[in-house]
Amino acid sequence: MTTATEIPKRRALGKGLESLLPRVQATVTAAVEAAPKPPAAEVAGKPHEIPVGEIDRNPYQTRSRVNEQQLTELANSISATGVVQPIVVRPLPNGRFQLIAGERRWLASQKAGKETVPAILRQVSDEQAMEMTIVENLQRADLNPMEQARAFERLGREFKLTQEHMAQRTGKDRASVSNFLRLLRLPTEVQGKVESGDLSFGHARALLPLENPETILKAAQKVTALSMSVRQTESYVQGLLNPEKKTKSEDKAKEMPVDPNVREAQDRLQRSLGLKVRIEDKNGRGRVIIEYSRLEDFDTLLEALGN
Known part of the structure; x- marks a missing residue:
């Protein structure tokens, strides 16, 4: 997967998740008090070694593709030095665990042949788990523009968040959130080109003023065929929006x-x-x-x- 090069700069990882933790603190406290004297390490939030086979994938995961080469590199690193940053999971009623954050580390640990992976336990609801997962993914650098756009759309749809609130939760500016959401107007085929990396975030944004789906698709095909730069794409789109009219007044x-x-x-x-x-x-x-x-x-x- 090729990462788009013109995605707006992100803030440091972690601020969004930290903003969520106060909201779930009451839930965590209640769960800890109700539990039958859990170990002190769990209450303190220290990581536990949990069998990788007892962890289920997060159904709220927004990433649709995993770069196999990067996953192999991470697996090699884990084989040599172990997992540096613990994953985050929540316990399930059936005795298993569900992943909240750290899917690549979990997959790479399996690829490296690890039997266990360090994990921090969180007592959170389905809704809280979904929000934490989406926010955590939006703060990472390996999501393609369309995955980010769909994640923002889901935050707005599932949690009724405004663009301003989404920006605050994820550490991005509101204009960036708005620009990502606009990508969902692109025809499906053009979205696929953005997702595969054939078109960058800048290319996709330059095509949006065309509005007509058929015109956008034809323009996208020409842009990729001619390997246009973003600046060239912007000029090309302006030419389509303002065609020369041979009238005396003009x-x-x-x-x-x-x-x-x-x-x-x-x-x-x-x-x-x-x-x-x-x-x-x-x-x-x-x-x-x-x-x-x-x-x-x-x-x-x-x-x-x-x-």
């Missing part, structure tokens, strides 16, 4: 030079909002026209402007 308008600063501001707004933007300027006065074709775009625009 021919006359073309004779008038366009201020480079105005053109740059227009391009920046289109890239940021993912919508068609036109700036009409005359001697420092004018208007900004933002076009949208669906209510979802309008709501996103209002949130962006309000923020």
Whole structure:
């Protein structure tokens, strides 16, 4: 799997999970008090060596692909030095455990032939486990853009979180969250190109102003066939959005030079909002026209402007 190169910078891993822990503290305390005198190490949150065969995969996992080469490298490292950072699991009623965080370490431990893996136990509900898993995954660098987009969408759908709240939980800025969610508007085939790495996050975002699914698909095919850069893709999309019209009025308008600063501001707004933007300027006065074709775009625009 090829990681997209233009994904916005992330904050340090761990802040989002830490923000969740106070919310589940009451649940953890109640579970500990109800348990039949658990070992002191478990209460203190110290890791236990748990058989890898007694751990079930997390059904809320947002990662759909695992890079086998990277997994092999991690397995070799675990064979040599062991698991440096414990995984996080929760006990199940049937006596087994369910993974919350650390799927790659768990898989790599199996690949390395380890019988046990260090794990920290957490007493959390299904809802809390799902939220912790999604947030933990969004803080990692190995999710492709579409996996991140679907994870954000699930946070909003399952937990009714606004984009601002999602940004706070995952340590990202709100604009980044909005840009990831916009990727879900892309046709399925184009989403597949982003997921496989044929198109980067920047390429995908540059295609969004086209809006029409068929036009986006054709443009994506041309971009990949010609190996266009993100900047070239942006220029190509602008050409599709503003085709030359051979009318006398437009021919006359073309004779008038366009201020480079105005053109740059227009391009920046289109890239940021993912919508068609036109700036009409005359001697420092004018208007900004933002076009949208669906209510979802309008709501996103209002949130962006309000923020």
